[in-house]
Amino acid sequence: MTAPLGRVVATERKPNTPHEFHFWTSLESVVGIGTIVRVDGAHAVQGQIPHIYGIVVEGFSYTDLQSPMHDVLGHDGSPANAGFSVTERAEIRLYTAAVLRQIPEEPLQPVPMGEVFLAEEADVAAALRMDGYLREGANTGIPVGVYRAGATDSVVYLDADFLLGPEAAHLNISGMSGLATKTSAVEWLLSSVFAHFPAEKGSIAAVCFNVKGPDLCYLDQPADRLEESDRVLYEKMGVKPEPFQNVRYFAPYTAKGYALNTLRSNEALLHNVTPLTWGLREVLQYAEVLLNKDDIDAKADALIDFITERVVDRRMEKEGPLSRDHTVQSFGDLEAWFRDLLQGMERSNAESWRTHHIATIRKVRNRLSNISTRCAGLVTDTGDVSDLPFGSFEDRSVYVVDVASLEEDAQDLIFARIVSKLREHLERRDLGVKHLIVFVDELNKYAPGDGHDTYVRKMLLDIAERGRYLGLVLFSAQQFRSQVHRRVVGNSGTALYGRMDSDELATPGYSVLSPATRTKLATLEKGQLMVRHPHFTQPIFVRFPRPAVMLGRDGAERYPQATDVTLENALYRSLRGLDPDITMAWVQQHTALYDEEDLVRARNATLLARPANVRAFFQSRLRTIVPPEPVAAQGRPAAKPLRPIPIGDPYGD
Amino acid sequence: MTPDPVTGGNERDWPVSTHEATRFILDRLRDSTPLDGAPTDAGRIARQDEPAVLLAPEVIEGDSLAALPVCDPVSARGVSGFAAFLDGSQDVRVVNQANGIPIVWATVSATVRERIDRRLVSWQGRAPLVSRRYYIPFRYVEGMSGELRNDSRVVDTAAVADSSGNFPSPHPAALLEAAVKRVQRDRDDLERELAEAWCSSEDRVLYVDGGIAGSEAVSASRLVVGVVKSHRRIYATGDAFRILVRLEAGYRTSIFKVSSRSRSAVASWYVRIRSAAGRDALFGLIRVEASLTEDIASRADEISCWLIAEGSPLALPDGRWDKMAYGIRNTEEFLRAVS
Numbered sequence: 002m003t004a005p006l007g008r009v010v011a012t013e014r015k016p017n018t019p020h021e022f023h024f025w026t027s028l029e030s031v032v033g034i035g036t037i038v039r040v041d042g043a044h045a046v047q048g049q050i051p052h053i054y055g056i057v058v059e060g061f062s063y064t065d066l067q068s069p070m071h072d073v074l075g076h077d078g079s080p081a082n083a084g085f086s087v088t089e090r091a092e093i094r095l096y097t098a099a100v101l102r103q104i105p106e107e108p109l110q111p112v113p114m115g116e117v118f119l120a121e122e123a124d125v126a127a128a129l130r131m132d133g134y135l136r137e138g139a140n141t142g143i144p145v146g147v148y149r150a151g152a153t154d155s156v157v158y159l160d161a162d163f164l165l166g167p168e169a170a171h172l173n174i175s176g177m178s179g180l181a182t183k184t185s186a187v188e189w190l191l192s193s194v195f196a197h198f199p200a201e202k203g204s205i206a207a208v209c210f211n212v213k214g215p216d217l218c219y220l221d222q223p224a225d226r227l228e229e230s231d232r233v234l235y236e237k238m239g240v241k242p243e244p245f246q247n248v249r250y251f252a253p254y255t256a257k258g259y260a261l262n263t264l265r266s267n268e269a270l271l272h273n274v275t276p277l278t279w280g281l282r283e284v285l286q287y288a289e290v291l292l293n294k295d296d297i298d299a300k301a302d303a304l305i306d307f308i309t310e311r312v313v314d315r316r317m318e319k320e321g322p323l324s325r326d327h328t329v330q331s332f333g334d335l336e337a338w339f340r341d342l343l344q345g346m347e348r349s350n351a352e353s354w355r356t357h358h359i360a361t362i363r364k365v366r367n368r369l370s371n372i373s374t375r376c377a378g379l380v381t382d383t384g385d386v387s388d389l390p391f392g393s394f395e396d397r398s399v400y401v402v403d404v405a406s407l408e409e410d411a412q413d414l415i416f417a418r419i420v421s422k423l424r425e426h427l428e429r430r431d432l433g434v435k436h437l438i439v440f441v442d443e444l445n446k447y448a449p450g451d452g453h454d455t456y457v458r459k460m461l462l463d464i465a466e467r468g469r470y471l472g473l474v475l476f477s478a479q480q481f482r483s484q485v486h487r488r489v490v491g492n493s494g495t496a497l498y499g500r501m502d503s504d505e506l507a508t509p510g511y512s513v514l515s516p517a518t519r520t521k522l523a524t525l526e527k528g529q530l531m532v533r534h535p536h537f538t539q540p541i542f543v544r545f546p547r548p549a550v551m552l553g554r555d556g557a558e559r560y561p562q563a564t565d566v567t568l569e570n571a572l573y574r575s576l577r578g579l580d581p582d583i584t585m586a587w588v589q590q591h592t593a594l595y596d597e598e599d600l601v602r603a604r605n606a607t608l609l610a611r612p613a614n615v616r617a618f619f620q621s622r623l624r625t626i627v628p629p630e631p632v633a634a635q636g637r638p639a640a641k642p643l644r645p646i647p648i649g650d651p652y653g654d
Numbered sequence: 655m656t657p658d659p660v661t662g663g664n665e666r667d668w669p670v671s672t673h674e675a676t677r678f679i680l681d682r683l684r685d686s687t688p689l690d691g692a693p694t695d696a697g698r699i700a701r702q703d704e705p706a707v708l709l710a711p712e713v714i715e716g717d718s719l720a721a722l723p724v725c726d727p728v729s730a731r732g733v734s735g736f737a738a739f740l741d742g743s744q745d746v747r748v749v750n751q752a753n754g755i756p757i758v759w760a761t762v763s764a765t766v767r768e769r770i771d772r773r774l775v776s777w778q779g780r781a782p783l784v785s786r787r788y789y790i791p792f793r794y795v796e797g798m799s800g801e802l803r804n805d806s807r808v809v810d811t812a813a814v815a816d817s818s819g820n821f822p823s824p825h826p827a828a829l830l831e832a833a834v835k836r837v838q839r840d841r842d843d844l845e846r847e848l849a850e851a852w853c854s855s856e857d858r859v860l861y862v863d864g865g866i867a868g869s870e871a872v873s874a875s876r877l878v879v880g881v882v883k884s885h886r887r888i889y890a891t892g893d894a895f896r897i898l899v900r901l902e903a904g905y906r907t908s909i910f911k912v913s914s915r916s917r918s919a920v921a922s923w924y925v926r927i928r929s930a931a932g933r934d935a936l937f938g939l940i941r942v943e944a945s946l947t948e949d950i951a952s953r954a955d956e957i958s959c960w961l962i963a964e965g966s967p968l969a970l971p972d973g974r975w976d977k978m979a980y981g982i983r984n985t986e987e988f989l990r991a992v993s
Contacts, residue, residue: 028773065987067971075968077728085732086966088980089772091987 006030007096007117009040019100022055022112026094031151032057034517035531035542037120037128038098042113049105053112054120054128055098056539058515064090097515099539101128125155130536134160143197144238145190145497145532146543156238157543159495161198163535165205165436169494170469173444175482175501180527182499183478184216187440188548190476190497194438195397196240203435204396207476208389208423210416211403212442218265219556220399221248221273224549231546242549247398250274251389253379253407253415258601259571260563262378263403267560271578276387276608277379277402281332283388283418284372284380285309290417290456291375291410292368300361301368307357308365312338322346322354332373333382339366376411383602387609389419391426394433416447416457420464427471436472439464444479448486458486465492483508496533498540500525514540568597572604579607580615587616595623668807670786675759676749679788682802683795686750686757694746694758699834704886711889711910714921715951719894720908724925724958727904727965734960736879737858738768738777739981742845743989744837748830753796756826758789758811758833763993764844766852766860767985774984777852783844784993789833794824811836842868853877861964863982866943867917873945874918879957880943883977885936889922899935901926906958909950912943921946925958927965928976938965938976 007026011017022040026032034057042051066072076082103109104127118124125148126132134141135158142158149155163169172190176182191207198205211217223244235242250273252263260266265274284291288305308329317327317338322345327338343366345351346359353359373380389400402419404412420439426432441447441461448461464475465488477493479485483505490496501522505511511519518540522531528547531540551559566574573588592600603622612618669675676688713719742764750757765782767774776782791812792798802808811832812822822832845862846869852860853875866872866880889910890898898907906925913919920943928938942957944950964979972983 065984066967071968071970074970075966082728082966086980087732087734087736087772087963088769088774088967088984090967090980091774091984 003118003121005116006032006119007038009112009114009117010095011111011114017112019103019109019111021097021099022053023095023097024117026096026117028092028094030094031119032060032094032096033150034058034060034521036150037101037125037148037153037541039118039120039124039128040112040115041118042115044113046105046108046110051110051113052104052127053115054101054103054124055112056101056128056541057096058099058539059097059517061095061097062092063095064092066090099515101538102130119151119153120155121153122155125153125157129157129534129541131158131160133536134158134162141199141202143190144193144240145534146530146545147234147237148541148543154237157532157541159532159534160536161194161202163494165194165198165202165438165474166469166472169535170474171465171493172474172476172495172497173482173485173490173493174476174478174497174499175505176478176480176497176499177502178480180500182497182527182530183442183480184553185528185548186497186499186530186545187476187478188217188220188550189545191399191438191440192245192549193238193240195245198436203472204433205436205438206394206396206398206400206434207438207440208400208402208419209440210442211401211405212412212446213405215264215405215553215557216442217401218250218263218403218553219270219551219560220245220401222270222551222556224547224551225555225559227547227549231549234544234546235549238546242546244550245399247395248273248401249390249398250401250403251277252403253277253376253411254605256377258378258605259568260566260574262406264405264557264562265403265560266563268563268574270560271574276605277389277415278381278385278387278605279379279418280381280383280386281330281335282313283386284376284414285313285369287414287417287421287456288369288372290413291372300358301365304357304361304365305369307355308335308369322349322351331383332370332380336366336370336382339370375408376414379407379411379415381605385602385605385609387605389422390433391422392431392433394437396434398434413455413457416441417460420460424464424468424471424473427473436474438474438476440476440478442478444477444485444489445481448477448489450484450486462486462488465489481505483510494535498522498525498531498533499529500527568592568600572600575604575608576615576619579611583615591620591623599623668786669759672747672749672759675747675786675788679750679757679759682799683750683752683757683797685797686752688750689748692747694748694830694834699831706886708888708891708895710891711894712913713908713910714946715909715923715954718908719890719897719910721897721901721905722908722955723904724906724955725904725962727927727929727962732963734963735859735956736769736861736960736964736979736981737856738766738852739774739861739863739979739985740764740766740845740848740852741863741982741985741989742841743986743993744841745993746834746837751826754826755791755794755824756830756833757795758830758837759786760789760833760837760840761786761993762837762841762844763989764841764848765985765989766848767981767988769981774981774988776988782989782992783848785840785844787840789836791822791824791829791832793821794829809836809840846872849878859960861979861981863985865917865920867912867914867920870918873920873943876945876947876953878945880920881961881977881979881982882941882943883974885939885941889941890924898924898939901939903927903929903938904962906942906954909954911946919946920944921950921954923954923958925961927962933976940977 007024009022009024015023036057038055040053141161143161143164144156145159146157148157174183174186209217221244227242232242250265252261255262312329319325323341329335329338346354373382404415423437448458464473482490503523506519506523528544531542533540569588569592573585576583603619606622607619669678680686680688711719745761747759748756749759763782763784766777768777788808789811792810793812815821822828849872853871860878862878862880865882866878872878903926907923909921909923911919912922922941922943924941926938930937967980969975969978969980969983972978
């Protein structure tokens, strides 16, 4: 049996309660803030010796000195003399611990006097109630990190039922930027989830929105630096230290449309990068995202609904102000329809068409036509669609949508549509996987606690509040938790905290933490997290390994972003990904003949279709141009002049 | 069953607190009535028969008492040969009365605190000696059971007559005084037991709070130094007294011999461990007792330096901080906590 490291103490002024107790230790003890301890009661309650588990939340140190002045007097006012004292003053290390669990749980009593022991592995499991979900045959534990204190090295597990639903769900991560907390923690945790999510609970995948920099751009590449200590942690937690095996990237084109608008545009990495392009049909449903409240009054809303229901993808015959038949399938078609309609109304001097006032029609035309410009690269005039593989999501796959370089409008549109589609498919149970994790960083921006209500915020709130019933789980991250909408963070069953800013810690949301715990949070090392989870009655500090994937900055150095390319180069690069035999000369043959718009459209269609014969498919998407033929020298009679030229004709040759 | 380390009795059925002591005796003495059990100023009572006197010293170093420089009180700090500190404590309470006769309950304890790496811990991990006893004048209390009378933890404070053959008066104050003296004696016994144990097993020097002449073995040992802080008896008269009260910090007096019929002879001297400028004449003044040895003069210098060094850290907030070593304060606090 190990020796006790402390003793419980209580005084009338500082009594123990059912939720808190005090103990002292020797000056050399390994106890610190966040250490888990076990108290063995001295007297049985209902025939059972009580065991109380607690976590240290506050520490005190003092001597028998009653006034600082006494120390000054004792050393003649010279601090240098203090070191010469033959005796050190009696000193105490007094700790306050918050109760994690009492066994037996009833009757719930104040913590009794007793010896205090450093919690061992079994104690940690009991203290955190992990014994309830780590049972043989019903193990739903997902390792989140390792708790360390003294000789104890214990894996801390989250309960999958409470991390990924259905009991509770969602995860929120807070931490200062640049300290390898948020992205690293999510990458590590996704690895852990993929490795440990119970097979009997079904398939799981993740959709990650890369909102800044190259953070999530190299999830399929091995880490440059993985130290032995990290490998030990991986082994202890039963996760292979390797990058994600199945990752697909999605990114819109740049405004020019030549190259993909992503930091992962290096040719060596393009094999699993898919363009993300949407047409009118995909966008119109989420027009609300791009139009502000001033844009969409009731009248405009009604017209947009009319267009969605009665115009798009329907044949509109020539009638009334329309001068011809229309089939609207793209932004180009829509513009043509608007133009025809308005010209017709102006011709006939009509003020309204089908109850829609001409001013409303002009306004909606203006706003909708504008979308393809505002979201150039994502929204195509032509209606070409390249999308996430809704319906065929694969188990243990990561789908990264890179929106880092996009304008805010385009980002919002992407969030709204993708998450809505995911939700629809999960509701219909035809997404391809049963559970889906959606990771969104910078929640300060997308779901702020103040400011006007946005479509994206409403959607994030909806996931946070109802997603778990569908298997849609939100992993979110931000620097300042206090600035995120309360219902989003409040609905996160699990919360991780990296090193925090002192100002943030001073906000009311952290008042439940002791001053010492807040101090520890403000000074956490890289690779350390504070974890809150429904099973843990108090926050727990753990260590997690470096992610086994390439860091964003390493990837950006090793795989530099493709520079701004010419049309020829863009076509050559993207088509060579499908057919390595394609040559630059072949591409140049086509660029010499066709317009830029045609070539880009053909390239996009080819990338989308991924045909077996790339050359033939690409060419089939271009207009047929009859090449000029040289006049045959032989075998063909020379054309006769219609009539001979009169001799001496002053207008003749 | 946990035997009392002093009496060998069974501690489990013996009171360990004032409240228990009150109830315990209430159950066994039908005529007794409980009292609030407030602590008694045993020190004041014990000093009542100790007059404040000046005595001529029997100087054994030089011809007369002189002030001798020992060391710079600042530079001396940090060097001390004392390896441990011995002190005792007593807590005397009147917990009941039986027809006006005080029933005294006292806890007496003593311990040695050893200094290891500048920190004080129990000597060899030993538990302190603790004795909890009733002090009752049997002859004045009616209805005492045989069980109480025969218990070694119940002391008869009126069993022995004085040299004139008189037993203590039944006056409650006289009986309380007799009880306090007996408690003091028990405390001395515990301290002596520990000091003798030290002398027989150690080769380092022990700092004892108080005189050492009560034990022949201890007073003859080079391993024990006694430090007396109270000056009811001052070994200086006339010029010697003037030298004594003007003694500066870092000085000691010549060595003189202290002896009495009932106690062993020891070497003694005064040391001023703190400057008394602006203070009373006895501020920072202690009297040291050590064994009479050939080299006592050089030992006196060395021991005085150690005593000056022990002045830091201060023993505040104890009222005797000017004379008290921090080790002794720590020992007293320890005993207060555990007994």
